[in-house]
Amino acid sequence: METLEPPDDELVRRTQAGDARAFDELVLRFSPRLYGLVYHMTSSHEDTNDLLQDIFSKAYRSIKGFQGKSSFYTWMHTIAVNMAINFLKKRNRRKTTSLDDVDNGILNDPDFIEATSHGDPSREANLSELQKKLNESMLKLSHDHRAVVTMFDIQGMPHAEISKVLKISEGTVRSRLFYAHRQLQNYLQEFINK
């Protein structure tokens, strides 16, 4: 028999009433998705871990002020994107990210290799290069463009949802995507033509 999970709204109400376990449930529910969002913006697992802790801490501190005007999903994404962009601005001031710092952990991910190489060794070698190039290209985008590409292309969020998260019009979302894709095409030309 399948157990019904409580909806986000109910967990939020319980958290607002002081039930910390309800917030734990929200952390478990949202952390995989927000991990993806932050990781694809920072390209570093270590930074993502720290930043995600900060994001949930901030959400917990501010949850009493959440009035339900938007969905909790949108609210959490807004906090995550804003904090990730602020973090990237600070990181840029601190140092220029070396390309060696870019995380290539995916290359050890069996699911990824299975999904893309089909056991072909020469393709596996190319994957390494592709992965590196993909991360490098993402880091070359501006923070705003990277956020839009992450949400639309990688996480599959619709334009309308992205516009709510970033508090910009859908037209601006589309325009940012267009320019970001054009830049990425230049960086990834060799892989597109293959």
Add this chain to the structure above:
Amino acid sequence: MDNEDSITKLLRLKRYEQPSEEYFQNFLAEFQTRQRSEVIHRPLLQIAWDRFSSIFILPSVPKLVMATSFATAVFAAAFIMNWADDDTPSNLTLASSGAVQLDSKARPAQGKNGSAVQYVLPARPVSYASARSF
């Protein structure tokens, strides 16, 4: 448009970059530990603000107004406390001769021969004297 699709397909490969389930369980444990530590080490001013906002903040009042009134209250409290510290103790009276004597109610100290010792302070505090006068 083909290039656009190719970019989208390439970027979708990044969806696989996700840690294991175990990571997220550990993440929650780490978050709980950190939360407890934050509660213990929270700055005094932040605790005061949280209490103030939980008591006084109304949904219709803008947060900026509340923050300003909170800051004013903190400054006022600091000023009053500072002012109270500077105040002269009430059991000291200034004598007309220019010396300060202890209040008659206070028990006088006893000298060697049993006579009361009188404490006489100069009318002009040392801090007012010129640095070049010896």
